[in-house]
Amino acid sequence: xxxxxxxxxxxxxxxxxxxxxxxxxxxxxxxxxxxxxxxxxxxxxxxxxxxxxxxxxxxxxxxxxxxxxxxxxxxxxxxxxxxxxxxxxxxxxxxxxxxxxxxxxxxxxxxxxxxxxxxxxxxxxxxxxxxxxxxxxxxxxx
Amino acid sequence: xxxxxxxxxxxxxxxxxxxxxxxxxxxxxxxxxxxxxxxxxxxxxxxxxxxxxxxxxxxxxxxxxxxxxxxxxxxxxxxxxxxxxxxxxxxxxxxxxxxxxxxxxxxxxxxxxxxxxxxxxxxx
Numbered sequence: 001x002x003x004x005x006x007x008x009x010x011x012x013x014x015x016x017x018x019x020x021x022x023x024x025x026x027x028x029x030x031x032x033x034x035x036x037x038x039x040x041x042x043x044x045x046x047x048x049x050x051x052x053x054x055x056x057x058x059x060x061x062x063x064x065x066x067x068x069x070x071x072x073x074x075x076x077x078x079x080x081x082x083x084x085x086x087x088x089x090x091x092x093x094x095x096x097x098x099x100x101x102x103x104x105x106x107x108x109x110x111x112x113x114x115x116x117x118x119x120x121x122x123x124x125x126x127x128x129x130x131x132x133x134x135x136x137x138x139x140x141x142x
Numbered sequence: 143x144x145x146x147x148x149x150x151x152x153x154x155x156x157x158x159x160x161x162x163x164x165x166x167x168x169x170x171x172x173x174x175x176x177x178x179x180x181x182x183x184x185x186x187x188x189x190x191x192x193x194x195x196x197x198x199x200x201x202x203x204x205x206x207x208x209x210x211x212x213x214x215x216x217x218x219x220x221x222x223x224x225x226x227x228x229x230x231x232x233x234x235x236x237x238x239x240x241x242x243x244x245x246x247x248x249x250x251x252x253x254x255x256x257x258x259x260x261x262x263x264x265x266x
Contacts, residue, residue: 037216054258077185
């Protein structure tokens with residue numbers, strides 16, 4: 001049987017002090033979703049420099065770096081702030097994935113009594129994965 | 143005000159597709175992140191390297207499916223978030239129209255750039 005749950009109006013952010021774990025999970029999922037879709041458009045825009053780069057040459061060596069695509073990507077990767085933003089992007093993506101799996105379980109009615117615990121587990125696991133990946137993302141910058 | 147647990151009408155096609163694309167995206171996003179941050183470092187990416195990868199048919203098809211599913215999942219997610227926020231009527235139709243155009247533009251542009259990378263001959 002379908003169940004309903006009156007969570008109140010989460011959109012009224014002024015109520016944040018009253019938010020339960022599930023409401024925080026809902027809010028973080030929306031926020032990370034907005035960041036990810038924004039990033040997808042930005043990512044394709046940046047990678048689109050491949051079009052003029054490919055049009056300008058019919059042949060390229062694996063390590064060549066004189067084209068606009070390579071220079072744009074390597075130029076961005078040379079900025080420390082971009083490296084930190086990449087770590088932030090990883091954090092956002094990992095949380096969205098873990099909480100998404102949690103939401104799927106909730107939708108399927110699996111582990112409903114552990115909803116709060118699985119949200120906290122998503123946060124902790126996100127933090128652990130992000131911290132472990134920091135050396136890779138900042139390699140050559142510090 | 144929504145009184146259900148989910149932002150979607152459970153059982154609808156959008157609900158199902160959002161979850162099917164999510165499952166696919168988890169696997170492909172993990173592959174994409176590992177390949178371009180841990181195997182090949184992002185700072186070392188070159189036109190030649192990207193073209194080389196994109197000329198593998200399996201990689202090209204995976205990246206195009208990645209683009210299309212991510213676009214659907216993202217844009218459908220935005221639509222549902224805004225619907226959840228309470229937009230209705232004309233406002234909802236306008237948002238839907240804008241999101242469909244944005245999604246198509248993103249998918250077309252992503253396809254163009256992937257195909258452009260297949261046109262460059264890569265030498266060692």
